[in-house]
Structures are given as structure tokens and as C-alpha cells.
Amino acid sequence: MAKDGEWDRRSLLRGAAVVAGAAAAAPLLGNAAPARAASSSDADALFKAGKFEEAGRAYEEILKTDPTNLNAARQRGYVGLLSNRFPEAEKYLTMALKLEPGDKQTNKLLGDCYIRQDKYSLAAPCWQATGDEGYAKWFGALSGETYQINGDLAQLPFQQMDPEPLVEVSVNGGPTKNFSFYTGSPWLQMTATTAKEAGPTPVYKQKSDFEGQSIWQSYGVLDSIKLGDIEVRNVPVAWSELESGGDVPPVTNDGMIGTWFFYHYLTTFDYAGRSLILRRPTPATAKKVRAKAKRAGAAPLPLWLAFDHMVHSTGSIDGSGTRVMAVNLGGNGEIAAGMPGETAEQFGIRTDEDRPLETAAHSHPVVAYPCYPKEVRLGDATAKEAYCNVTSQMALTQPWGIDIWAHLSHCFYKPYNVTLDFTGMNLYIARGKAG
Incomplete structure (x- = not known):
């Protein structure tokens, strides 16, 4: 939802694109010798190359001599965030935020850190600081414990393999629907038809243009989604519709499960x-x-x-x-x-x-x-x-x-x-x- 194009909401309207996604490429040096980076540019080069632990040590060395270095503090926090080391990430990102409270990159990373921990009330002001009103209002409206899991194990057979795998789910106690899944997409999303049947109330709506058509994207919370023997309650959800209220074509599924959902499970x-x-x-x-x-x-x-x-x-x-x-x-x-x-x-x-x-x-x-x-x-x-x-x-x-x-x-x-x-x-x- 960011306005700088990093998280292009329009890419989520159709689901998974054939060429979407990317990979960080670099040698893995988890047991490498301590880095001796002489400058921020050296440390940034290590990070860019995917040598994350070396980069982290390099940023720490910079901060020892220059504790006001915004880039080193922010990037050191990002190294921790990549591996979900939340206390470490929060420590350095908070340090960076004190150095420059309005820094958008730091606020995005800290907001992401809170999202991953389901601390949406803390994430909301971070996204407000980036100028992203949508995320700020959506997260600010979430209350109580999100992703409440009932059940220990679910095994969902693929209803089809190609062109995309589909699994059956039930939304708000309704009849089964065919949802796809994709780790190139963040949150749980539904078609307009599924949303109308399930009845979630939008807490924020925004309009955008997609291939010459006006699209309304809504953000809210789903009371319940059932996947086999597991039910999850109070789940952030989004759905999109045409100006007419119809589904955004092409309609190949009833919804899509993204990575936010999957990192709550093994x-x-x-x-x-x-x-x-x-x-x-x-x-x-x-x-x-x-x-x-x-x-x-x-x-x-x-x-x-x-x-x-x-x-x-x-x-x-x-x-x-x-x-x-x-x-x-x-x-x-x-x-x-x-x-x-x-x-x-x-x-x-x-x-x-x-x-x-x-x-x-x-x-x-x-x-x-x-x-x-x-x-x-x-x-x-x-x-x-x-x-x-x-x-x-x-x-x-x-x-x-x-x-x-x-x-x-x-x-x-x-x-x-x-x-x-x-x-x-x-x-x-x-x-x-x-x-």
C-alpha cells in the first residue's frame, strides 16, 4: 500500500503474476570471519550481496565510532528483521527512529516488525509516519488478538494443481470456497463476491486505476476462516471490486492466502x-x-x-x-x-x-x-x-x-x-x- 511503489497494491488485484517475485542473490556466509568494513558503503555492499551477518557486524562497528549514523542503525535493525529476531530488530530500528523520527524507511521496517508480531496498534503510527493512510487506518482498527488459532493440524487436498493450486476453505461459516495461495502476496484477500457473502465491514477503502478501470480496494477484518480442522478468527483481510461492484477479472479463485497467514504456522x-x-x-x-x-x-x-x-x-x-x-x-x-x-x-x-x-x-x-x-x-x-x-x-x-x-x-x-x-x-x- 506504500505510495512510493514498493508495495504496489495493484499487483495484488489479479493474484499471482507469472513473472512476479524476486530472489535475493548472494553467497551464504553464516560462519564467516568478522567483517572489517571501513565505511557505510562497505557495509551496504555486504548487505546488497546477501552477506547479512557480515553486514550486521560491519554496521555494529560503524555504530561504535559513530552512534548517530542513521543508515547503520537502520540497516543493522533490518539484518535482525530478515531472520525475525524481533528484540534485535526493534533495538536498532528504535535507535534509528530517535535519530530521525520522520525517516520513512525506518518507519516501514519498524512497522513491518510489529506486523509480524501481530502488534498492529504499534504498527499503525509507523505507517502513518510514512504517509500511508490505508495501512495506518487498517491496523489502527484491528483490536483484540488477531489470528486466533483453534485446532492443531489441517491437511487440505489440492482441488487442482494447474494453473494454480486451489484448496477449500470456509469463510465466516459459509459454504466452501476455492482459495489459491502465494508467498508473493502478503495478506489474506477475497473476491468481491466472496466478501459480499461473508459480510466483513471495511474499515478503509481506496480507489485506484487498473488497466483503464476504476478499482475499489477495501480493508477489514474477517471473523472466521476454516481450513480443514483448523479455524482462525479475527484475521486481517482485503478485497477488491470494480466500480460496478463486480469482481476484478480474471476470476480464477474465490480468494488468496498470503504469507502473513502462513508465518503463523509450521x-x-x-x-x-x-x-x-x-x-x-x-x-x-x-x-x-x-x-x-x-x-x-x-x-x-x-x-x-x-x-x-x-x-x-x-x-x-x-x-x-x-x-x-x-x-x-x-x-x-x-x-x-x-x-x-x-x-x-x-x-x-x-x-x-x-x-x-x-x-x-x-x-x-x-x-x-x-x-x-x-x-x-x-x-x-x-x-x-x-x-x-x-x-x-x-x-x-x-x-x-x-x-x-x-x-x-x-x-x-x-x-x-x-x-x-x-x-x-x-x-x-x-x-x-x-x-
Whole structure:
């Protein structure tokens, strides 16, 4: 909802775009030697390259000699936020805010930090300071405990796999609806038709133009959503409608579940088993999930959350060495991965420029070209000579300050199951059905 284009609300109206999403790319140096960054530019370069822990130490060294350095304090807080280390993130972001109370970047990051902890009343003034009235009013109107979970386990069969996976849910006790899911989208959203049947009251509405049509987007709270044997109450929700009150086309589902929902669970996207598995994230359950992953031979991969909902971990492309990859689970499309032009050029990836695909990413027209990397990898999971695409208009460095080399998409995961463990900030991917 930010007005500077970082969170383009229009990109959420249609759901998951084929070319949407991105990946932070960089060598993983979790056990690297202490950084000896001499300046903010050195530390920023480490962060941009995805060397987050080195960057964090570099920012700390800067703050020891210059405790008034706004960039170092803000970025040090962001390093903590990427791994959901909330006390650490709050410490440095609060420090940055004291240095410059009106700094929009700091307010966005601190607002995100509070969102992830369901502290919406604290997030509201942060977003007000950025000039985002929509977020401020939405979060300010949320009261009580959000995401109240009743039930311990839900296993939702996919009603279809392509062009996007769909699962059945019940909204406010109504008949079952087919919802898609996508970690490239933040909150829970519904079509106008679903919202009219469910009856949530909007706390804020705003008008925008989308492909020549006027669109009203509403933000409110859902009393209840039931997913198999789990019911969740008091859930932030958004829906969009045409000026006429109709659904925004194309209508391919009744709603979409985003990352805000999934980080409240131990979530397994069981593509091979064609199901979505949600578990209450207790210490005992987390221990069982980790033990099961170990038995399946799935080593823990790091899990980073950028921009409030963008999931990242480590992989590689055509012998690039370990890089940070965006993990876009759900959504639609035929590709195994997408990448900016610079990635294809640097690694010499075979690209078919005679067959352009005119499409859109985040509501902006783009031209993509088929490409065929020899191998795309996430941990030990691979796609070899798989159909991917490359987009020259896609920037290598994304707005959240990290170089983006590739994002893994819907078709990559089909032989695998993927578990996101936000309690330990690890990702597990294993071949075959979830046990």
C-alpha cells in the first residue's frame, strides 16, 4: 500500500503474476570471519550481496565510532528483521527512529516488525509516519488478538494443481470456497463476491486505476476462516471490486492466502502429495517437523523474510555458487524460475529471444523470453534444463536493497514438499510426499 511503489497494491488485484517475485542473490556466509568494513558503503555492499551477518557486524562497528549514523542503525535493525529476531530488530530500528523520527524507511521496517508480531496498534503510527493512510487506518482498527488459532493440524487436498493450486476453505461459516495461495502476496484477500457473502465491514477503502478501470480496494477484518480442522478468527483481510461492484477479472479463485497467514504456522506446501499442511507452531511440533525432515534427508536451509512477505533461502543457478533465492510458493505459471537479464548474461544461460512473451509483473507490462538454465537448485532440490524465463526490465537490485538473481516458481516444486519453519527460521525441501 506504500505510495512510493514498493508495495504496489495493484499487483495484488489479479493474484499471482507469472513473472512476479524476486530472489535475493548472494553467497551464504553464516560462519564467516568478522567483517572489517571501513565505511557505510562497505557495509551496504555486504548487505546488497546477501552477506547479512557480515553486514550486521560491519554496521555494529560503524555504530561504535559513530552512534548517530542513521543508515547503520537502520540497516543493522533490518539484518535482525530478515531472520525475525524481533528484540534485535526493534533495538536498532528504535535507535534509528530517535535519530530521525520522520525517516520513512525506518518507519516501514519498524512497522513491518510489529506486523509480524501481530502488534498492529504499534504498527499503525509507523505507517502513518510514512504517509500511508490505508495501512495506518487498517491496523489502527484491528483490536483484540488477531489470528486466533483453534485446532492443531489441517491437511487440505489440492482441488487442482494447474494453473494454480486451489484448496477449500470456509469463510465466516459459509459454504466452501476455492482459495489459491502465494508467498508473493502478503495478506489474506477475497473476491468481491466472496466478501459480499461473508459480510466483513471495511474499515478503509481506496480507489485506484487498473488497466483503464476504476478499482475499489477495501480493508477489514474477517471473523472466521476454516481450513480443514483448523479455524482462525479475527484475521486481517482485503478485497477488491470494480466500480460496478463486480469482481476484478480474471476470476480464477474465490480468494488468496498470503504469507502473513502462513508465518503463523509450521506450513508444508506438499506439492508431491498435492496438499497444504498447517500445524500449530508449538515447540513439540517444531521438534517433530525437524526430526522428520532429518529422516527425509532434508538439511535445514536458512529462511529469510524480506519486505514483510517475500520468502528467501539459498540455492544456485548454473554453477553460480550458493546464492540467496526467492521462494515463491503457490501462484501460477509454467516456469520453474524467472530471472533478470543480468543473470542470464552473467551465467551464459541459453535464451530464446525469437519467442518473446508479452506479459505483466506487478501490474507493469514486461517482455519475457524463454530460457533454459542447465540447473536451478534450492538446497538439494534441482530442476535441470527446465523451462524458465528472463526479463530484461527486471532490476537486479530490488527495492529492499538486495541483488536479485532468480526466483523459484510454481513448477519447480512439483516433485517436492517444502516446509517453512518460522519458529527456527529454516526451510526444508525433500523429494516426494510429506511423510
